Amino acid sequence: MSKKKSKKNSNSEREYFIITPRKKKKLLGLFLIVFSLFLFLSILSYSRADEAAFSYTIKDLLELFSPSAELSKNISNAHNWLGIIGAYLAYFFIHSTIGYFSLVFPVVIFLWGYTVLKAADFKLSIYITNFLIATGLILAAFFGVLQTAPEIGLFPDVYELSGNIGKFFGTVLSRLLGGLGSIIFLFALLVATLIISFDIKLSVLYYKLIQYFENSSSGKKDEVEVKIKKETGAEEIGSKKKEKESPLKTLLRKKDKAVEEQELETEERAPETRIKILKKEETPAVKTVEEIYDQVEKKKSKENKEEEIEERVDFTKEADLPDQWEEKINYKPPTLDLLQAPEEEEIKVHESELKRNAQLLKDKLALFDIQIEDITVTPGPVVTLYEIVPAPGVKISRIVSLEHDIALALAARGIRIIAPIPGKSAIGVEIPNAEASIVRAYSVLSKLKGAKAELPLALGKTISGDVYISDLATMPHLLIAGSTGSGKSVGINMIINSLLYSKHPSDIKFVIIDPKKIELSFYKKLSKHFLAVSPDLNEEIITNPSNALLALKAVEFEMEKRYDKLAKAGVRNIMDYNKKVLNPRTKPKDTDEMKHHKLPYIIVIIDELADLMITSGKEVEEPIARLAQLARAVGIHLILATQRPSVNVITGVIKANFSSRIAYQVASKIDSRTILDMNGAEQLLGRGDMLFLPTGMPKPIRIQNAFISTEEVEKVVNHIYIQEGYSKRYFLPSLQEKQKSEMYDMLSDLDPMFEEAARVVVRHQQGSVSLLQRRLKLGYSRAARIIDQLEQVGIVGPSEGSKAREVIVENEEQLETILRSL
């Protein structure tokens, strides 16, 4: 006992004198700081007048203490603020290294002293050190070039500007590259140092340069922009993760396709919400690319978050991050000044044109002995509506049959006759204006604020020039068709931007399937804000058809999960559910399997359905149809677009489930009927002229789609992109996990006679219930259940009516391997 005590005492005594590693670090830090200050002051106060002292050797210095020495007199006269040692040090650094630029050394030493003392960020210190030393060397070399290049020869004897090292580099460079060449080289090196040291985003520099050139010569602009788009827009994303699968898994995967049909729930169909607003707006300044990238830079330097902005998502790190509903982000929605302001007058039809057309119409009808009582004219952005009230007794069909004659008289294409105009006792004749005006995105998106829609889509302007805003939540799904160049992509961009302008990232997520690969690729930047992605795929914007199928299945699985949540919460739709979970008093209890949180709407956009239907046909049709039938109540909406409105793309199943449709210009009446079930789309003018048929409406509405340019879309996307998004992307549930859990459920439920039965079936190569009944002495229902389980594991094929099922496993050896793996 006493021994122990004494040992302890001696230990604590010893500890008193121990310099712990922490203390050592602090001492080192302090020493470096003091030394750096010393060095800094000595370099700063360097004087050539101390040169005499520089020739002294160490031996001379030792003599310092002899009073007789002349040396001590010189020393006391040293000009350097830090005496002879200061003079000595300063001379060494200025003369032998890089002249006055050697001031970077004390700065670097100070920095490291501070870093060690405060245990600060090493990475930053390394960046700054690299930058300072490289810059010092480059500047010294620059003066070296000025001094040594024969054609320049400036400051020949001022060694304080370059030091020996600077002079050496200067000499070498000026011999190799000449004076001018060396200066250009050093300048390039300086820029490279800046980029490397501070990891400056090259594209920012690039954009700035482009902006500069744009200002100086607008002629070159287009060329450069095309280049940027090529480089930034359409990067190809790698193909789907490949996974090695066991034969059993492959069999199971095949099985997964046969998804059970759920009973259809009758969906309540709210009346189509439609808000009309009129009027024009003020002219704002358009934000330049430079301004946007300035914001990027500011944000970077402020928060040092460049890695987050730049890097592609790191999948391994992401799993441990908090889910989106656990985070609140400080998000600012895009502003209208990102868009091009509309011209003064969006509708520019001359009165003379209106009068002339009205007169021509009257004359033509009179020619065919059709009297009219009244004619009113409503000019729109692209087409003008002439409403004709025929005299009593005039048959409507007579006017309709004159369509071609009227077109001929007016020498105009795209004339459409609406007979009668719904809700009016008049016939409408739509005649294109001589000069079409562009409806700017600005003028329709600026009206979103007043809209009461849950998912407002500002599509464009109606024939009378009113802004038309519709609600995707009530559509509930939308089918878009139109030949190439008719304005579909612009339309889809308008839809996406309507939602970006009106919704918070926690309200809405997009799943974008773009087999055309370029059109929607820039939305990839929204992955931390507005995209929902599948954890099984490494594409954020899905371009690969087989990935598209998996993504649709993942959305389908999300729908099932959402239904479970709604059932648990005892509500019937997403709005009620969100209300319930956002109120802590009504929020259902979380369990391990089910966490309740606000559910964002999910908008699935497929741009070019034809590409998917050709490659995957029925397989994609199945999840699309199921989603279209069921997904509305859980906040999932589909938007399908195609340029091939043929019946093998827009199949009966798809059409039946998409009651809201948009038709842009199409080639033929047949196409028009495929989309709208009526003629009319073949008469459209293209360039965003469209017919919108909302659910339950007998006749479509003619709308001029608002125009949003690629540049505007990029600005909006960048505006969102530069804001800090969620740490983790929004994930759809994993299908691999679904398969695993289904397999687990099935395996834990296997019949005790399962293995025995499997052997019998494989031995006899006959998958029949009666065989099992006979051999294993089982009742019919148990034998039938075992056969079903054998099918699920992939040992026998699907039922073929009265015939025995095909046995997929060829021999018992194979079977044993499968049984072992279960």
Ligand SMILES: Nc1ncnc2c1ncn2[C@@H]1O[C@H](COP(=O)(O)OP(=O)(O)OP(=O)(O)O)[C@@H](O)[C@H]1O
């Ligand atoms: N709303 C609009 N207002 C004015 N011009 C438009 C409008 N929409 C489209 N355009 C014009 O038509 C061109 C083609 O439009 P867009 O690319 O949207 O067609 P698309 O139907 O998607 O064609 P594709 O199927 O070949 O991609 C645009 O470049 C633009 O010049």
